[in-house]
Amino acid sequence: MAEIDTSSGGGKKGPGVKKSKKLSTRVDLTPMVDLGFLLLTFFVFTTTMSQSTAMNMNEPKDDDTSQQIKVKNSGAMTLLLGKGNQIYYYYGQLDPNTLSEQFKSTNFKNIRKLILEKKKATPIDDLMYIIKSDKDSKFGNAINILDEMSINAIPPGHYAEVDITETEAKLIKDTEESNGIK
Amino acid sequence: MSRPKLPRKSTTVDMTAMCDVAFLLLTFFILATKQKPPEVLTITPPNSVSAVAVPDKSIIITLTKDGRTFLMFGEDTKKDETLENLNLTQGLNLSPSELTKWKKQLFYGLPLNQVKSGLSMELNPAKMPGIPTDTAKNELTDWLRSITNVYAGGDQRKLEETLLVKGDNDALYPGFKQIKQAFKKNQLYKFRIVTNGEPVPVGSELYNSAKKN
Numbered sequence: 001m002a003e004i005d006t007s008s009g010g011g012k013k014g015p016g017v018k019k020s021k022k023l024s025t026r027v028d029l030t031p032m033v034d035l036g037f038l039l040l041t042f043f044v045f046t047t048t049m050s051q052s053t054a055m056n057m058n059e060p061k062d063d064d065t066s067q068q069i070k071v072k073n074s075g076a077m078t079l080l081l082g083k084g085n086q087i088y089y090y091y092g093q094l095d096p097n098t099l100s101e102q103f104k105s106t107n108f109k110n111i112r113k114l115i116l117e118k119k120k121a122t123p124i125d126d127l128m129y130i131i132k133s134d135k136d137s138k139f140g141n142a143i144n145i146l147d148e149m150s151i152n153a154i155p156p157g158h159y160a161e162v163d164i165t166e167t168e169a170k171l172i173k174d175t176e177e178s179n180g181i182k
Numbered sequence: 183m184s185r186p187k188l189p190r191k192s193t194t195v196d197m198t199a200m201c202d203v204a205f206l207l208l209t210f211f212i213l214a215t216k217q218k219p220p221e222v223l224t225i226t227p228p229n230s231v232s233a234v235a236v237p238d239k240s241i242i243i244t245l246t247k248d249g250r251t252f253l254m255f256g257e258d259t260k261k262d263e264t265l266e267n268l269n270l271t272q273g274l275n276l277s278p279s280e281l282t283k284w285k286k287q288l289f290y291g292l293p294l295n296q297v298k299s300g301l302s303m304e305l306n307p308a309k310m311p312g313i314p315t316d317t318a319k320n321e322l323t324d325w326l327r328s329i330t331n332v333y334a335g336g337d338q339r340k341l342e343e344t345l346l347v348k349g350d351n352d353a354l355y356p357g358f359k360q361i362k363q364a365f366k367k368n369q370l371y372k373f374r375i376v377t378n379g380e381p382v383p384v385g386s387e388l389y390n391s392a393k394k395n
Contacts, residue, residue, distance in 0.1 A: 029197035036204030043211045053379040054346060055232040059362060059371045081355070116387070133355040139245060140228040140351030142358065143375060147230040153387035 055143065060160065075126025077118045079111070079145060080164065081137035082172045084181045087111050087145070091118070094167065103171055105179070108144060115152050129159035134172050223252060223289070223308060225350045230377035231388065236346065241329065242376065243322070244289075245349035249357040250312025252291040253325055259344065260332045261285065267328040274298060294321055315360035322364035330368050341370075348376035 073092040080088040082105075089111075090102040106114060119127060129149065133142050142161070149159045216238075223246055241259050244252040255261035262285050269276050269284075272294050276284060280301050291310035292300045300310075314321045326345075333341045345365075349358055365373055382389045 028194075029201045033197050033201045033204055036201060036208055040204055040208045040211065043208065043215070052227070052236040053230060053232045053377050054234045054236045054374040055230045055377050056234075057347075057373050057375055059366055059373075061366075061371060112383075112386070119387075133359075135354070135356050137355045138351060139349040139353040139355055139358045142355055143228040143230060143349075143377065147228075147232075147377075151231055151383060151386045151388050153391055 055146070057146075058156070071128045071130070072126045075122045076128045076130060077115075078130040078132065078168075080168055080172060081131070081133045081141045081145060082181070083134070083136040083176055085138075085141060086176070086181060088172055088175065089114065094171075099171070103175070105175060108141075108148075111145070112148055112152060115148060115154070119152060119154065124155070124158075127154070127158050129154065131159060131161045132164040132168060133161070134164055134169060225348055226352075227348055227376050227378050228351050229380040230375075231380060231382045232377060233379065234374075236376055237343065240344050240346045242346045242348050243361060245347065245353045245357050245361065246312070247350040247352050249354055250291065250310070251315050251322060251357065251361065252289050252307065252310070252312060253322075254289055260329075263332040264325075264328050267331050268294075268325065271328060271331075272324060276301075290325075294324065315357065315364065317360070317363075320360060320364050320367075322361060323367045326364050326368045326370065330370065342372040343374070345370065345373045346376050347373060 076092055078090050082088055085108055086105055087107060088103060088105045090104065092102075094102060115129070118129075131142070131145055146159075146161075223244055225244060225246065238256055239258045240256045242254045242256065244254060246252070255264070265281065265285055268274065269281060274294065274297055276298060280298065283301050284297065289307035289310070291307055291312045292305075293311065293314050296311075313325065329345075330341070333344075347358075347361055365371070382392065
């Protein structure tokens, strides 16, 4: 089209001029397909992986004393969340005479086993887990322990979050100091 | 006798169709995925085995690592109404133009008495002091009261599903306790926590009971 015809004469080509080869218009699409599918897989994976979920929280009504349930000592296990992902626990009620034997510490790795042991050893009607968070514990700890409850299939109503008492807070503080947890 | 020669077939396949499909799907997924709202506040939520997806229509109360509380209104929430209600009930004295400006913000993390002065300057949410939640003056209670006012008359369960608390793993517990207090003061006893989904541990009670069903 935009070429200048340099050949002389009535369109006849000389003996030295070769007929130009017709180039194929086909392009190899393989790399493009590869790239397409690579991006596709990447997007599919990244979109489904980061899924946020919602966990239900039920708070008791403070003012309603009629809803408060008496917990049997034999069926109660108190879980105290402390600093540095530590969990302290005791069964039943704290007795000043046997404090050191009752008050034990553990961590999130072992707590599932302990929760399960208590669940198996107690008739389901008496079972009660009392969760108390110290002021130095983390939000994540509180959620994780509630998550443990659902992992161990503890029926709702058999665990509750309660405010920590001063005696317990002091006990945690003393234990943390003696164990050197910061 | 020689065999008849078979015509040699080309091994190249026409890839155009395949290429078309790949890019069609690619464009579809890119367009269909929702962009995450800009994350000015980095929050690492705790994990949980819960499988309920977080709805888009939600009001999120964010608790940052350093214990500041923010409020964020998602799509299709009664954001404008809540802010108007707050302006009236708390006596913020915002002019209509200020109110419009206030409605455009993404994060709410200023004490109520600083709202008016804060509107004149462009504040980065990361530098905001957060909504005060201490025991003496828990302003989140006021925010939640306005939200309950606006949603009053509607389905209570719907409001409970709309309210979400998104806390950082390392936020200290008392900050969360104050948020719970604010909820309780408004007779809201149910709300939800944003968590990162994780698979149920194999062999646990929940895993076994789910397998039976």
